[in-house]
Amino acid sequence: MWIPDLEMFSGPRYIAIADALSLDIGRGTLTPGDRLPPQRELAWALKVNFGTVTRAYELAAERGLVRGEIGRGTFVRNNPPSRRTPWPKEDRETDRIDMRSDFPCNLARDPAFKKGFRQLPTHPDFSGMFQYQPGTARQDDLDAAATWTSRLGMPARPEEVIITNGALHAGFLALMAVTRPGDTVLTETLTSPAIRSIAAMLHLRLTPVVSDGCGIDPDDLAAKLEAGPAAALYLVPDFQNPTAAILPPDRRRRVADIIDRTGICLVEDDVFGGLSRDLDIPSPHTGPISALVPERSFYVTSFSKIIAPGLRIGYLVAPETLREKALTGLRISSWMASPPMAALVSGWIRDGNAERLLSLQAAELENRTRIAAAVLAAHRPGTHPRCPHVWLPLSRPTREQTVVEELSCRGIDVTPGEYFGVRPGSHPAGLRLCLGQIDDLGTLYHACRAIAETIPPVI
Template sequence: MAIWIPDLSNRDGPKYLRIVEAMAEDIATGCLPAGTRLPPHRELAYQLDVSPNTTSRAYAEAVKRALLKGEVGRGTFVRSTDAASGQAEPETLRRRESGPIDLSRNLPMPGLSEQHVRRVLSEIANETSLPSLLDYQTDADLVHHLAAGQTWLAHCGVSSELECIVPVVGGQHGIMSVLMALLQPGDLLLAEALTYTPILTMAARLDLQTGAVAMDDDGVVPEAFEAWCREANPKAFYLTPTLQAPTTVTLSKERRARIAEIAAQNGVILIEDDVFGPLKSNKPAPLAQIAPETTIYVASLSKAVAPGLRVGFLKAPTKLASALHQSVNLSVWMTPPLTLEVARRLIEDGTAGELTAQQQRIAKHRQNLVQSILGIEAVPNLSDGFHVWLPLPEGWRADVFSSECARLGVHVSEGRSFAMNASDAPEAIRLCVSHEANEERLKRGLEIAAGVLRQKPIGSSMKI
């Protein structure tokens, strides 16, 4: 077959998307059958008289849309389609055993909790308490679940009265419930300049203004937070002081104390997301312990115990607990009693702590793998979590690096994915080392990323 050269005439938009659209049409019409090997992106760039960066981005986008697949050492091929629907298999959160290697999703290792959850479910199924767990619950019914939440919070380093604990359906639901409870349309929500991606979406849905608090190598800068308080009127500040996503930084106790002081002086509520906290050894005291009357603490079992359990706990200042309860009631009425009961038993019999320790050991092992494969110069400092922050060498653009990795069958996350403001987006990549359960696939993915890192930057100075 002759080299495939797409027809880009009569198409609008960025050139790389024109290539993807032409590719999709040719696949749909059979002009590009499944298994067809596409030309190297540099060769296609030459044929189309565009930059190699353009074709690299086109191939990466086509991989994301499940039109193409990259095979290391062989090239890039048109993917097979589902015979019944004629559509390529969509990307999901499913952990694959073949195909693209996913280093973009920050999920804990699967499977560690399965035998324990099976045991607990079996126990519940054989007890007379099951019917009550399948019915609506009263506050009195929740007391033993709140006690388990109190134990989990203590494991995370936070003490709390039962009336200040609010069960939620995982950390993300907890954050959304806090925003719904405390902020009104038009209120200003601050977050770290690089932050948890759904925050901007949540803020947009609730019609909130947002502001980015500057960061340095040691995390969020207290003086930048103070400047926002002086020049604007923020209602809340969302931040992740421990194993910050994406940078992995853990704030020092001095910065935590200063941020707590600034928040108290200016009447700003701190929303402390500590879902990664259980993975960090020897972490400083949480903000919620330093400033319990100005901090709402978000804890979850998803990152440390079982990702699908979807159980978390909010610890609120006494004056705000009622509003958070009402917000949770509005969104889901109640956290499912059955999953809460599973979580309670895992917490109270010590299993949750054991599973967290296992995740910590795996995280440390896999962090060492990253450093051994990418090199100590690329990754000089290891964190205790499941993600790595990789500032790129001079000359590399993050979108180009990501595109080249995707072309070779590895998905990574660009720094811009986490930027509150596009102008703050660093030329950096986040690598996650836990989504891939098979260690050999993880190693291959890291080796591919390391190979790209050793290359001369591909068209980084060229316009798309």
């Protein structure tokens, strides 16, 4: 009888059982046509409730892993997603494994989504949500926003928060407020292509600060500022994109000291902060740098990377001296964020669903990063538990495109390091592998095995 080992899986037990089933199908422990144990027997063996196993089997069926036959039982499907090997096929476009998009795991099945939308019409100001907001946002949404940023380690009053259409919009407003055409903006050696696009639109010069597996080097940051003026420092200190680096506490304090001493403005992109930090153990030393120098910082966070990409709501905590400029940018770019969407998120913050969904996301990602780290161990991947992406270093930059093409031929799409380089040809060689969009762990296991076979280990 199949009895899964649930020790390696985080999160609710019913999800762990479904994930273990997916992984064992991918490994070949379970094969098409295999009959799963009766639900009561498995519940007894695992010491869980009958309902837990029922929910697990239902989730596995939704994922396309199993089929139920009345009177006969539950069986592994003939072609479950976990058995789709990453090799060229006639239907390769539908069978491709996409590891390019840095999205969170799909939580849309959670009842909070339907419940949240059903409750919106009962809101006392439901009709007002569909009107222009005189102050760009409703007060109860600003209250909820301040509560959320404070939970992330960035204390703020409601009047200090600007609600935006996601984190990218917030970063755009921050750079609009603090720079002028021709200004220099410092950032990590590798950074989001979206920031390069914003810099190009605003006619800004991006200059990379030396970075390593722990983030930017404060000594090089100080040297860059001594060599010439810069208007802003754009950083992702937690789960840096694409390297997955987390800036250590001592570097955070040193960066804050440099900001305080030089007067440069920080734009801190904390879109992954809810995943990287334990919200139940707040600490100023591992929290946002912005909390150490709030008068010189724009703090950016959102829900698109930690709960669902369609939640286009971001929060921008702006310094008092630049807040009006940022608000002007909001008015000319979109006037306001969508009030109904802001109200949905605010409701989740108030009733606890935001933190619950965040915990579910963290558990899903812990399972994925554990598999990726184990299968790719010989390649020394840059990753952390709960991080939705993995950085896989390569020995030579010239290998990047070759490896990308080889993996593409095997049905796996990844992103090369050159995509993130601030300056062409000077970036560290590597690949970014995104874990959130792969629906089942068996497929992830197959993909990581194929990647490990394609790329020589790092020596």
